[in-house]
Amino acid sequence: DWTMGAYREDAIEKIRAQVGDQKVICGLSGGVDSSVAAILIHEAIGDQLTCVFVDHGLLRLDEAEEVVTMFRDTYNIPLIHADEADLFLGALEGVSDPEVKRKSIGRLFIDVFQKHANEVGGAAFLAQGTLYPDVIESVSFSGGPSVTIKSHHNVGGLPEKMGLKLVEPLRELFKDEVRALGRELGLPEKFIGRHPFPGPGLAIRCPGEITREKLEILRAADAVYIDQIRQHGLYDEIWQAFVAILPVKTVGVMGDGRTYDYACSLRAVTSVDGMTADYYPFTHDFLGETATRIINEVKGINRVMYDVTSKPPGTIEME
Ligand code: XMP
Numbered sequence: 001d002w003t004m005g006a007y008r009e010d011a012i013e014k015i016r017a018q019v020g021d022q023k024v025i026c027g028l029s030g031g032v033d034s035s036v037a038a039i040l041i042h043e044a045i046g047d048q049l050t051c052v053f054v055d056h057g058l059l060r061l062d063e064a065e066e067v068v069t070m071f072r073d074t075y076n077i078p079l080i081h082a083d084e085a086d087l088f089l090g091a092l093e094g095v096s097d098p099e100v101k102r103k104s105i106g107r108l109f110i111d112v113f114q115k116h117a118n119e120v121g122g123a124a125f126l127a128q129g130t131l132y133p134d135v136i137e138s139v140s141f142s143g144g145p146s147v148t149i150k151s152h153h154n155v156g157g158l159p160e161k162m163g164l165k166l167v168e169p170l171r172e173l174f175k176d177e178v179r180a181l182g183r184e185l186g187l188p189e190k191f192i193g194r195h196p197f198p199g200p201g202l203a204i205r206c207p208g209e210i211t212r213e214k215l216e217i218l219r220a221a222d223a224v225y226i227d228q229i230r231q232h233g234l235y236d237e238i239w240q241a242f243v244a245i246l247p248v249k250t251v252g253v254m255g256d257g258r259t260y261d262y263a264c265s266l267r268a269v270t271s272v273d274g275m276t277a278d279y280y281p282f283t284h285d286f287l288g289e290t291a292t293r294i295i296n297e298v299k300g301i302n303r304v305m306y307d308v309t310s311k312p313p314g315t316i317e318m319e
Pocket residue numbers: 150151152153154196197198199200240274275311314315316317318319
């Protein structure tokens with residue numbers, strides 16, 4: 001791609017000019033954005049970069065292993081795998097307000113990055129895969145007054161006390177452009193096509209209080225749902241799909257017994273940039289089959305809903 005080839009050269013020059021001979025740590029989430037940012041920065045400054053993959057205990061099934069393996073095998077970029085599940089889940093105990101959740105998670109990310117910045121011998125910069133829509137959505141919402149809809153953990157707002165400056169080489173790009181840049185940088189197609197996954201992870205797909213039990217149920221249900229979508233060849237038609245576990249238990253019947261388990265909702269949307277979205281028109285057969293599989297295969301769920309809200313007025317995530 002001609003345009004992305006030029007963008008790549010230009011971005012590399014800018015990163016070198018900004019960073020000089022100082023060290024950079026890059027927060028890796030396993031998504032396309034932070035991966036592209038990391039690879040671009042690695043091209044620019046090589047071993048001055050260390051990636052930090054924070055496992056906050058809010059990842060999907062097998063996600064940590066997949067990301068760490070992919071990064072260590074395909075790219076020779078130093079990677080710290082920080083297991084901080086106890087830290088994050090401990091802080092989130094009893095918290096159900098969405099903004100409090102987001103802000104606690106954001107604060108802890110900064111603490112963890114700061115710790116590792118010190119450990120790699122005094123990094124001066126923190127790199128993130130912030131995109132243009134992240135920048136505008138955290139400031140205002142199209143058409144409305146200038147209010148914060150959601151505090152994205154990975155945008156601005158770094159406390160003054162943090163000594164790290166930001167490197168954000170994708171700040172002017174939309175998602176489709178980041179994917180084109182990823183291809184230009186040789187990222188595997190399977191990785192480029194991955195649905196976006198938010199920094200706060202499963203926390204914002206678990207409205208109400210987060211517990212380890214709910215997270216485990218959510219992971220299992222999400223894996224079945226995504227498997228269904230892949231098996232039906234629909235994954236690439238969908239911008240993003242996931243399960244959310246609802247903060248309510250309902251009564252059901254299984255065999256000759258009564259059940260009292262969680263309800264979950266399925267989300268799938270089409271979108272160009274995440275700013276607006278339409279719910280995906282699955283067939284009734286697909287929905288019925290998926291609900292049956294989830295209820296049969298996932299202990300703890302006995303009711304499945306399909307979320308037919310578009311954005312606006314809904315948002316893509318639950319919180
Ligand atoms: P919403 O829910 O605001 O989401 O319609 C729009 C897109 O942004 C993702 N998202 C996030 N990504 N940090 C991220 O890196 C965040 O805090 C965050 N919140 C939402 C969401 O998954 C969707 O693709």
